[in-house]
Structures are given as structure tokens and as C-alpha cells.
Amino acid sequence: MRWLRRNIIVIAGLLTLAYLILPNIVVMVFSFNNPAGKFNYSWREFSTEAWQDPCGVADMCGSLVLSLQIAFFATIGATVLGAMIAFALVRYRFKARGTINSLIFLPMAMPEVVMAASLLTLFLNLGAQLGFWTILIAHTMFCLSFVVVAVKARVLSMDPRLEEAARDLYAGPVQTFLRVTLPIAAPGIAAGAMLAFALSFDDFIITNFNSGSTVTFPMFVWGSAQRGTPVQINVIGTAMFVIAVLIVVAAQLISSRRKHSARSK
Amino acid sequence: MTATATAAAAEAGVVHKPSLRRKLVPYWLLLPGILWLLVFFALPLVYQASTSVQTGSLEEGFKVTWHFPTYWDALTEYWPHFVRSVLYAGTATILCLLLGYPLAYLIAFKAGRWRNLLLVLVIAPFFTSFLIRTLAWKTILADSGPVVETLNTIGFLDVTNWLGMTDGSRVLATPLAVVTGLTYNFLPFMILPLYTSLERIDTRLHEAAGDLYAKPSTAFRKVTFPLSMPGVVSGTMLTFIPASGDYINAELLGSTDTKMVGNVIQSQFLRVLDYPTAAALSFILMAVVLIVVTIYIRRAGTEDLV
Numbered sequence: 248m249r250w251l252r253r254n255i256i257v258i259a260g261l262l263t264l265a266y267l268i269l270p271n272i273v274v275m276v277f278s279f280n281n282p283a284g285k286f287n288y289s290w291r292e293f294s295t296e297a298w299q300d301p302c303g304v305a306d307m308c309g310s311l312v313l314s315l316q317i318a319f320f321a322t323i324g325a326t327v328l329g330a331m332i333a334f335a336l337v338r339y340r341f342k343a344r345g346t347i348n349s350l351i352f353l354p355m356a357m358p359e360v361v362m363a364a365s366l367l368t369l370f371l372n373l374g375a376q377l378g379f380w381t382i383l384i385a386h387t388m389f390c391l392s393f394v395v396v397a398v399k400a401r402v403l404s405m406d407p408r409l410e411e412a413a414r415d416l417y418a419g420p421v422q423t424f425l426r427v428t429l430p431i432a433a434p435g436i437a438a439g440a441m442l443a444f445a446l447s448f449d450d451f452i453i454t455n456f457n458s459g460s461t462v463t464f465p466m467f468v469w470g471s472a473q474r475g476t477p478v479q480i481n482v483i484g485t486a487m488f489v490i491a492v493l494i495v496v497a498a499q500l501i502s503s504r505r506k507h508s509a510r511s512k
Numbered sequence: 513m514t515a516t517a518t519a520a521a522a523e524a525g526v527v528h529k530p531s532l533r534r535k536l537v538p539y540w541l542l543l544p545g546i547l548w549l550l551v552f553f554a555l556p557l558v559y560q561a562s563t564s565v566q567t568g569s570l571e572e573g574f575k576v577t578w579h580f581p582t583y584w585d586a587l588t589e590y591w592p593h594f595v596r597s598v599l600y601a602g603t604a605t606i607l608c609l610l611l612g613y614p615l616a617y618l619i620a621f622k623a624g625r626w627r628n629l630l631l632v633l634v635i636a637p638f639f640t641s642f643l644i645r646t647l648a649w650k651t652i653l654a655d656s657g658p659v660v661e662t663l664n665t666i667g668f669l670d671v672t673n674w675l676g677m678t679d680g681s682r683v684l685a686t687p688l689a690v691v692t693g694l695t696y697n698f699l700p701f702m703i704l705p706l707y708t709s710l711e712r713i714d715t716r717l718h719e720a721a722g723d724l725y726a727k728p729s730t731a732f733r734k735v736t737f738p739l740s741m742p743g744v745v746s747g748t749m750l751t752f753i754p755a756s757g758d759y760i761n762a763e764l765l766g767s768t769d770t771k772m773v774g775n776v777i778q779s780q781f782l783r784v785l786d787y788p789t790a791a792a793l794s795f796i797l798m799a800v801v802l803i804v805v806t807i808y809i810r811r812a813g814t815e816d817l818v
Binding site: 255256257259260261262263264266267268269270271273274277288289328329331332334335338339341347350351353354356357358359360361362364365366367368369371372384385387388391395445448449451452455456464465468469472476480481483484485487488490491492495496499 | 537538539541542544545546548549550552553554555556557559560563611612614615617618619622628630632633634635636637638639640641642643644645646647648649650651652654696699700703749753754756757758759760764773774777778781782787790791794795797798801805
């Protein structure tokens with residue numbers, strides 16, 4: 248009993264962790280299922296069929312490629328625009344700073360469905376053709392704020408005296424920016440870009456409103472919940488999970504090795 | 513060009529003076545991004561406002577007639593959906609706080625060398641498309657599956673039946689399923705800010721509390737929890753705001769009796785094509801969220817957070 252009381256936080260925390268991971272395990276296990284009907288919701292028998300032919304479902308891999316393309320371009324757009332805003336906000340004092348800070352904050356503080364719906368009214372009023380471009384515009388818009396926040400956090404923690412030192416050593420503004428500022432801000436920019444990519448790739452609500460008949464991967468999954476869920480969806484989900492975890496682990500190994508070598512110097 | 517000019521000036525020993533050109537730098541940096549946000553975020557809200565006071569039909573076209581009763585009609589017809597949205601999102605937020613706090617605390621103070629691994633495990637579920645994971649809940653909560661059987665055996669469903677969150681011995685297609693999905697989907701948004709604010713706390717404060725004969729529970733109540741308030745406030749907002757507009761969980765895990773405002777807005781915009789009503793509903797949702805969040809921040813007493 249005393250043991251239980253002492254470890255109550257650990258137990259509660261691990262239970263929460265189990266709650267978080269349980270669906271991922273189910274997705275993984277059910278990627279090896281051979282379902283009876285059109286829906287892959289109950290277990291029948293073990294099969295590796297879906298893994299042997301992950302693109303065997305009509306239109307699924309096409310939607311996956313489309314999602315990757317949109318996420319790629321939206322990331323570039325949002326990262327460039329967002330990093331510029333972040334530098335301006337942290338490095339310069341000017342009148343409109345407060346207003347601009349709240350303009351950046353608002354898209355994150357609003358239910359996504361409101362943002363999605365208002366963007367749709369804009370496109371409807373302009374008579375725009377819904378599809379690739381409207382999705383790309385929308386994704387760039389909502390990823391922008393997240394990039395600004397990520398880059399701002401990094402630039403804020405950086406010592407402005409480093410730039411002064413560079414200037415004292417006769418570096419011009421462009422040189423200072425490229426050789427000093429940008430390398431220090433790089434991890435923040437990378438974090439912002441990764442966040443933007445993940446948000447865009449996984450976005451459903453904004454895409455649902457502004458995609459017309461174009462089908463991104465989340466839209467495909469949504470449609471399959473009505474028409475029938477092929478096992479291949481679980482294969483893609485599992486593969487995404489495994490790849491991403493490998494990337495995170497590799498990044499951690501690299502950074503810990505770097506820290507280690509820096510310390511041994 | 514600017515680089516060589518400034519370099520030349522620096523070489524000539526001219527002290528760096530902010531020129532007009534330098535003063536304009538921040539504005540040039542801001543221009544493209546802010547323009548993007550004004551055109552694709554602010555302007556759409558204006559368009560939506562104008563749509564909400566239009567009348568007409570899809571065939572004849574819509575015209576602005578300043579028809580404000582749309583708001584009243586939308587509210588009288590769909591108020592149960594608003595109530596449900598606030599209730600479900602509120603319950604999910606509270607559950608997220610109760611479930612997320614121990615895990616954030618565990619990672620911040622007790623994990624030691626497991627800290628990075630645990631953080632990866634919190635973020636990792638994100639990597640599988642959230643729609644796929646939400647669909648996985650259909651399997652987990654399946655009728656007479658092991659989870660539901662267990663909940664039945666330990667009498668949990670009797671409690672939720674009494675609370676009106678379930679009906680009988682099934683979970684899918686009940687409010688409980690929707691709240692479970694919402695809690696699950698937004699839990700990381702609670703854990704990460706909580707962790708960030710807990711991690712900043714100086715552990716010597718715990719020792720100091722212990723030295724002053726505070727019991728662990730007292731130390732938590734008087735020291736740790738108040739110091740983690742910034743995380744609690746931002747976590748609650750990051751959970752409540754998106755949850756209140758969500759329609760995915762209600763659609764995939766719920767039934768027609770569990771539809772939230774998001775579901776109505778979605779179907780009005782994309783299926784019924786009644787744009788004025790949809791726009792009005794979306795503005796009312798924004799107002800409701802704004803009111804709830806403002807009241808909450810006032811009471812939490814941390815206005816300078818936003």
C-alpha cells in the first residue's frame with residue numbers, strides 16, 4: 248500500500264502513456280489483418296497481404312503523393328514567410344509590433360472550422376476553382392503562425408552580442424546574417440519547418456472545406472470511413488509511425504553525440 | 513549592394529547610424545507574410561461576416577440584405593449542438609488535465625534518463641495520421657470487445673449510464689465515445705505545455721518545502737501546482753479551443769445524437785449549401801469560444817499569458 252502511494256504518479260503517468268499509444272498499436276496489429284468485409288475494424292486472421300502490395304488500393308497512393316507535394320510546398324512557403332516575420336518581431340522595434348503579434352496569434356486561437364469556413368467563403372466569392380492551389384494557400388496560411396512561434400523562441404534566446412561582435416570584426420549585414428545569425432537560428436527554423444510539414448500533411452478540417460473534389464491522404468481516409476477501410480491504410484499509418492520514430496531517434500543520437508564530443512573537447 | 517556600402521562605411525570609420533533604409537528593414541521582412549495573413553486570414557473573416565447577413569438561394573445567388581435574423585434562427589435551431597460542443601470539449605479538457613498532469617510531472621521530475629524516450633513516446637502517436645488513429649478507436653471500443661466488457665464488469669458503464677454519457681452496455685455511438693476520442697486527440701496539446709512549465713520549476717523549491725515540514729501533498733498544492741499555472745492555462749486553451757470546433761470525433765465515433773456544432777457547420781457548408789446559416793453558426797461558435805476563454809483566463813488570473 249505504501250509502495251502504491253509512493254509510486255502513484257508513475258503509475259498514473261504510465262497509464263496515460265498507454266492510452267496515448269494504444270491506438271497506434273491497434274493500427275499496427277490491424278495492418279496484418281485479413282478482414283472479412285469492407286471494414287477493417289475487427290480481427291479475423293493474420294495476413295501480410297497488405298504489406299506486400301501497399302499501393303493495391305485505387306487512388307490511395309496518389310492521394311499520399313498529393314499530400315506530400317502540398318506539405319512540401321506549404322512548408323517552404325510558411326517557413327520563408329514565417330522566419331522573416333519572426334526576425335522582424337524579435338530583432339527590430341517598431342510601432343505595429345503589438346498588432347502584428349496578435350495577428351500571428353489569432354489563427355492559432357480560433358477553432359479550425361471557423362478559419363476553414365471563412366476561407367471557403369472567400370474562395371466562393373472570388374469564384375476560385377477549389378483544388379491544389381486553394382489547399383496550398385490555406386495550408387501556407389495556417390502553418391505560418393506556428394513557424395513564427397518556433398523561430399521566435401530560438402531567436403529570442405540568442406545573444407545579440409554575437410552579431411555585434413561580427414559587426415565589430417567588419418562583417419557587413421549580409422555576411423553577419425549568413426555567417427552568424429542564420430546558423431544560430433537554424434534549429435528554430437528547422438523545428439518550424441518540421442512542424443509545418445507535419446501539420447500540413449495531417450490536416451483534415453481546412454482541407455475538407457477547401458479541396459473541392461481533390462483528395463489528399465486524410466481526405467482519402469475520411470472517405471474510406473464511409474465506403475470501407477482497406478488494410479493498406481493501416482500499412483501506411485504504421486510505416487509513417489516507424490519512419491518518423493526512426494528519424495527522431497537518429498536526430499537524438501546525433502545531437503547527443505555532438506554534445507558529447509563538445510564536452511570531451 | 514547594401515552589404516558593400518555598409519562595409520565601406522564601416523571601413524571609413526563611420527559610426528553605424530540607423531539610416532532610413534535600415535529603419536525600413538523590419539517592414540520589408542514583414543510585408544509578404546503579413547500580406548498573406550491579411551488576404552487569406554483576415555479578409556476571409558470579413559467575407560464570412562458578409563455571407564452571414566445574406567439571403568437568397570444557390571440558384572438565384574446570394575445578396576447582402578443585412579438579414580440578422582439568420583443568427584437568431586441558427587441559434588434557436590442548433591442550440592443543443594452548441595451546448596454539446598461546450599460540454600464535450602469542456603469534459604475532454606478536464607480529462608486531459610487529469611490524465612496529462614501525472615505524465616507531464618513524471619517526465620519533468622521522475623524520468624531521469626528515460627526523459628527523452630518518454631517525450632518521444634508522447635509525440636510519436638502524432639506521426640500516424642490522426643484520422644487513422646481515431647478510426648482505431650472503433651476497434652478498441654467495439655461492442656462486447658475486451659475494453660467495453662471490462663468497463664461493464666467493473667461497473668464503470670453504470671456510472672456513465674447514470675451520467676447520461678452512455679446508454680446500455682455499449683460505448684460506440686455514445687457521448688462517452690466522442691469524449692474519449694476528443695480527450696485522446698488533444699491530450700498531447702495538454703501534456704507538452706504542462707511539461708514545459710513544470711520543467712522550469714527549480715527542484716530546490718521542493719526540498720525547501722520539505723525542509724519546512726510540508727507534506728508532499730501540501731508541497732504540491734502550495735508550490736508545484738501554482739508554479740505550473742502557465743502550463744495549465746495554455747494547455748487548457750490549446751485543448752478546449754480546437755475540441756469545441758471539432759467534428760471528426762463526433763462523426764466517426766458518435767451518432768446523430770452526439771453531433772456538435774462543427775458537424776452542423778460542415779454539413780451546412782458542404783452538403784446543404786446554406787451558406788448564410790453556416791456562416792452565422794461559425795461566427796456564433798467563435799463568439800462562444802471567445803467568451804468561455806475570456807472568462808476562464810480572468811478566473812485563472814493570468815491575463816498576461818496570451
